[in-house]
Amino acid sequence: MQPCLLTLRLVSRFIRCSRWCAVRRDDQYSRRWSSSGSDKQLSQGIESVASYIKQQASNILVMVGAGMSTPSGIPDFRSPGTGLYDNLQKYDLPYPEAIFDIHYFMMDPRPFFTLAQDLYPGVNYKPNIAHHFLRLLHEEGKLQMVYTQNIDGLERLAGIPEEKLVEAHGSFATASCTLCGRRHDAGRVKKAVVEGDVPVMCEAAKCKGKVKPDIVFFGENLPSVFWDYHLQVPFTDLLLVMGTSLEVYPFAKIADEVGRKTPRVLINLSAVGSFGSRDNDTVLGGDLVQTVEELTKALGWEEKLRALEKNYSLQSGNEE
Structure with missing residues (x-):
């Protein structure tokens, strides 16, 4: 076997082992916290999150993963x-x-x-409603920063300003x-x-x-700006995590770096990471797009979100 291929296979085994350990950690927390409650409980959770966003949050730090882009077909x-x-x-x-x-x-x-x-x-591929929702958080003066694991660039296409966007994996x-x-x-x-x-x-x-x-490939360093999250989290008043398994480190570590009393909201199919271990954790399980639509409705932002979607469609159509 060629030395290079041997090295690659050893690296692959290490990566898989690390991910297996991360999945085991996630399973432990999933057993502690289940997001499969009733529709009434889910609705109450959305209403509470919407109320907090409208009345108190002004520095929302957002973490997004692949589940954010699957509704776009990726x-x-x-x-x-x-x-x-x-x-x-x-x-x-x-x-x-x-x-x-x-x-x-x-x-x-x-x-x-x-x-x-x-x-x-x-x-x-084009941004979906969840990407436009992040743009709306910015328009409403609520967005602190978006940290994304995705390389598809849909956050940029949706209009998240570069100074508010950290593409952790390039x-x-x-x-x-x-x-x-x-x-x-x-x-x-x-x-x-x-x-x-x-x-x-x-x-x-x-x-x-x-x-x-x-x-960012395996074997390359993350962008230096990624590590500035240490400067961001002390000022975060709401952590919003969307569509990620929180398995890949060091990205997943951000979720645990916000203050212990800082509210954390997860929009995902199921509970992941350490969600459920803190008193101020909220898990909004189920379909991401549907949950975002319901949250937008609870915020009273439906018309604003539709306007952003329409403007994007018009601009992208003109560019074509």
Whole structure:
């Protein structure tokens, strides 16, 4: 076996072991707290959250994961059968995570670029109501910051200002050489990838590096701005977590870094992470889009949200 492939497989085993441990932790908390209460209890929870947002919250820190984008048609990573990692057979990868492994990319970038053709923001997928709801929180002066695990760029497309957005796992908005680090025109890289003119090679003299969008691969560091969450959480007066399993660290750690008395609200299919371990935790289980719609109604923001959706549709239509 080649040394590089041996290293990749060892890394894969480590990643899977770490995730298994994280899932076991999540299972422990899920047993302590169940969000499968009655519709009446769920309604009361939504009304309480809406009241707090309207009357008290002014620095809402939001954490979002893959479940935020699945209503837009983007598959998550790990759902059995439908997840991205279960549908990569056509790429002939040594293991699913290799498609986002920087060492494998250096050996063979074609699988990632093929996937990127589909994932590029604005090509096949558009923001859904949950993304527009985050934009509305900003418009209402309630949004402190959005931390997203997603690389699809739908938060940007929905109009979340860059200064209010931390893309923890990178984005397609910029592109760099994997060897010398030189920044390249993101528009040119997008055009090359979408049209299949890959790999994109560095333009720097004597550099033979491959250029890729600044997605954080396994083996790369998170953006330095991510670690500024330590400066944010002391001022957070409401944590809103949407569509994430809270399995991937260090991202998931943010949920436990807010003050012990800070209200935490989870909108997800089921309880995850440490939700349910604090007195001020609220779990709004079930379908994310439906829950967001009900929360918007309880806030009295329905017309404002529809206006944002309409404006986005008009703008995206003009750009096409």
